[in-house]
Amino acid sequence: MLLKNPKRDEKQLCLKGAVQINHSSFFVYEDKDGRKFLKTGGDEKLHKSIVQKMINLNPHIARILRRFHIKPLIDTKTLNELTCGHMNETCNIAIGVYSLLSGDIKERVNPASLKEASMLHDLGKVLIPSKILNKPAKLNVKERKIMNIHSTLGYELLKTQGVKPEVLNLIKYHHQNLQHSGYPVLPAENTSSDLGVQIISIADKYSALRESRVYRRRLSRTEALLILYREVREGKIMPAVYNALFKYAEMYDN
Ligand SMILES: [Fe+2]
Numbered sequence: 588m589l590l591k592n593p594k595r596d597e598k599q600l601c602l603k604g605a606v607q608i609n610h611s612s613f614f615v616y617e618d619k620d621g622r623k624f625l626k627t628g629g630d631e632k633l634h635k636s637i638v639q640k641m642i643n644l645n646p647h648i649a650r651i652l653r654r655f656h657i658k659p660l661i662d663t664k665t666l667n668e669l670t671c672g673h674m675n676e677t678c679n680i681a682i683g684v685y686s687l688l689s690g691d692i693k694e695r696v697n698p699a700s701l702k703e704a705s706m707l708h709d710l711g712k713v714l715i716p717s718k719i720l721n722k723p724a725k726l727n728v729k730e731r732k733i734m735n736i737h738s739t740l741g742y743e744l745l746k747t748q749g750v751k752p753e754v755l756n757l758i759k760y761h762h763q764n765l766q767h768s769g770y771p772v773l774p775a776e777n778t779s780s781d782l783g784v785q786i787i788s789i790a791d792k793y794s795a796l797r798e799s800r801v802y803r804r805r806l807s808r809t810e811a812l813l814i815l816y817r818e819v820r821e822g823k824i825m826p827a828v829y830n831a832l833f834k835y836a837e838m839y840d841n
């Protein structure tokens with residue numbers, strides 16, 4: 588049962604996943620009695636308390652933050668922007684790409700997991716210092732290392748929330764590529780999620796290229812597709828996934 592405005596004790600809530608309704612992303616929360624309700628990223632107080640709870644539940648998160656000398660500050664403004672913009676758009680593109688793949692390839696991906704993972708993929712950015720996240724210039728090596736832990740942090744935050752392992756895996760490896768030269772390092776035996784990771788990854792990149800950033804303008808559809816085509820030639824992106832994105836962009840991204 589989904590409730591819109593339940594009376595809630597924020598300390599008792601779990602973030603169980605995400606859904607998209609009418610092309611808008613919502614987080615799915617569950618209270619201690621198993622009642623579910625939906626929220627966007629806009630409720631700062633709620634999100635701070637829930638992310639804090641996730642940190643408390645998983646001591647590994649504090650260890651990662653300490654290793655990178657990051658203070659555990661929760662940036663819910665970023666979370667709100669991500670939910671309304673980039674994560675929602677990544678989900679739209681990922682589902683569009685999935686729907687344009689041929690039948691035999693499609694069978695290897697669970698669209699519900701793909702959808703949920705794409706809506707949550709950058710959740711870990713709530714713990715990345717905003718001076719790095721919003722730096723109006725190229726990141727230096729140290730800052731890049733910190734930025735790159737956001738996918739692992741997202742995975743660790745959600746690990747204690749009852750999110751499906753398949754979804755967690757897609758979140759953790761959404762910056763991986765076909766050559767496994769992305770981050771974090773993919774265990775040698777873990778290739779089963781390659782296709783799902785490829786779809787989220789290409790949707791993530793295309794969405795980011797089509798948005799303006801503090802350090803660059805928004806790229807055109809052709810410019811974005813050309814950049815990603817280079818990655819096909821480098822062996823990082825599956826041609827079938829790229830071709831589906833190409834079709835998606837021609838049909839829906841004018
Ligand atoms: Fe990311």
Ligand SMILES: [Fe+2]
Nearest residue numbers: 673708709791
């Ligand atoms: Fe992203």
